[in-house]
Amino acid sequence: MPPKIPSKGNEFWNGTRDELPILLGAMPFGVIFGVLAMQSGQLSQAQAQAMSAVIFAGSAQFIAAKLLADHAAVVVIVLTVLVVNLRHMLYSASLAPLVKHLNIGWKVLLAYLLTDESYAVGITRYTQPDSLQPGSNAHWYFFGSGLTLWAAWQLSTAFGVFIGTQISQDVLSLLEFALPLTFIALVVPNLKNVGSIVAAIVSGSAILLVSGLPFNSGLLVAGIIGIATGFIADGFIRRRTS
Amino acid sequence: MTPSSLGIWLMMGAAGLLTFLTRFSFIALLGRVNAPVWLTRLLSFVPPAVLTAIIVQGVLIQNGALIHSVANPKLLAAMIAGGVAWRTKNALLTIAVGMAALLILSAVL
Numbered sequence: 001m002p003p004k005i006p007s008k009g010n011e012f013w014n015g016t017r018d019e020l021p022i023l024l025g026a027m028p029f030g031v032i033f034g035v036l037a038m039q040s041g042q043l044s045q046a047q048a049q050a051m052s053a054v055i056f057a058g059s060a061q062f063i064a065a066k067l068l069a070d071h072a073a074v075v076v077i078v079l080t081v082l083v084v085n086l087r088h089m090l091y092s093a094s095l096a097p098l099v100k101h102l103n104i105g106w107k108v109l110l111a112y113l114l115t116d117e118s119y120a121v122g123i124t125r126y127t128q129p130d131s132l133q134p135g136s137n138a139h140w141y142f143f144g145s146g147l148t149l150w151a152a153w154q155l156s157t158a159f160g161v162f163i164g165t166q167i168s169q170d171v172l173s174l175l176e177f178a179l180p181l182t183f184i185a186l187v188v189p190n191l192k193n194v195g196s197i198v199a200a201i202v203s204g205s206a207i208l209l210v211s212g213l214p215f216n217s218g219l220l221v222a223g224i225i226g227i228a229t230g231f232i233a234d235g236f237i238r239r240r241t242s
Numbered sequence: 243m244t245p246s247s248l249g250i251w252l253m254m255g256a257a258g259l260l261t262f263l264t265r266f267s268f269i270a271l272l273g274r275v276n277a278p279v280w281l282t283r284l285l286s287f288v289p290p291a292v293l294t295a296i297i298v299q300g301v302l303i304q305n306g307a308l309i310h311s312v313a314n315p316k317l318l319a320a321m322i323a324g325g326v327a328w329r330t331k332n333a334l335l336t337i338a339v340g341m342a343a344l345l346i347l348s349a350v351l
Contacts, residue, residue, distance in 0.1 A: 078260065088261070226291025
C-alpha cells in the first residue's frame with residue numbers, strides 16, 4: 001500500500017511552520033529596507049511599500065533604494081535590479097521539473113513567491129520521495145512557506161516605512177552597514193570553487209575602478225565583468241582537468 | 243536627475259516585471275526547453291560577482307570616492323565579519339559580530 005498522501009492543509013501549514021525560523025533573519029531587513037527607502041527622499045510611503053509587493057526581492061530593493069538616493073538614472077536602476085535578480089533563474093530551473101504538472105495559475109503564483117528564503121525552505125520538501133508521487137500536494141508546502149515570507153516582508157517593510165524618517169543619522173549609517181554584512185554572510189561560505197573566487201575578486205576590484213561611471217552604472221558594469229571572468233576561468237579549469 | 247513620481251512607478255513596474263520573469267523563466271519553459279548547462283554555470287557566478295561588488299562599494303567607497311585610510315572602521319569590521327562567516331557559516335552571527343565590531347571600532351579609531 002502506498003503511504004498516505006498529506007492533505008493540502010497539512011502541506012500548507014508545514015510549509016508555514018518551517019519558514020518561521022527564516023523570518024528571524026528576513027524581517028530585520030524588511031524594516032531596514034523601509035527605513036532606507038524613506039531616507040532616500042525619493043519615495044512616498046505608498047511607493048516604498050509597493051516596492052516590497054511588486055519587486056519582492058530584498059537585495060535588489062536595497063540596491064534600488066540606494067541608487068535612488070544617489071539620483072541614479074531610472075534605466076540603470078532597472079538594469080541593476082535585473083542583474084542582481086538573475087540568480088532566480090537558477091531557482092526557476094531547479095523548481096521547473098517539480099511543478100511541471102501544475103496549471104499555469106499555480107506556476108505564476110509559485111514563480112512570484114520564489115525568493116532565496118522560500119526556495120531554501122520549499123526545496124527541502126521536494127527532497128522527500130513522497131513529494132513526487134501522483135496526487136502529491138507538495139506545491140501547497142511551497143505556497144505556505146512562500147506566502148509566510150511574503151506576509152512577513154510586507155509587514156516588516158510597513159514598520160520600516162512607519163519609523164523611516166525618525167531615525168537618526170548615526171543609526172542610519174549603522175543600518176546601512178547591514179547590507180554589506182548580509183552579503184558577506186551569503187558570499188564567503190560559498191567561495192568554494194575557482195570560478196566563484198575569480199568572479200568575486202575581479203568584480204570587487206573592478207568596482208573600485210568603475211564606481212565613478214556616469215548614471216551610477218558602476219555596479220552593473222563591475223558585476224557583468226565579474227560574471228564573465230568567473231565563467232571564463234571556470235571553463236578554462238574544466239578544459240584543463242577533463 | 244531626480245525621477246518624477248511617474249518615473250518611480252514605471253521603474254518599479256519594469257523592475258518588478260523583469261524580476262518576475264527571472265523567476266518564471268524555466269518554470270514557464272519546461273516541458274519544451276531545459277536549462278542549458280552553460281547557462282546554469284554562467285548564472286552560478288552572479289551572486290559572488292554582484293554581491294562582492296556591493297560589499298566593496300559599501301565598505302571602501304564613500305560619496306563616490308575611495309576611502310584611502312587604513313583606519314577605516316567599516317573595512318576592519320567587514321574583515322572580522324568575513325572571518326566569522328568563513329568559520330561558522332552562520333548568517334545572523336556574522337551580521338551581529340560585524341555590527342558590534344563597527345560600533346566598537348568607530349568609537350576607538
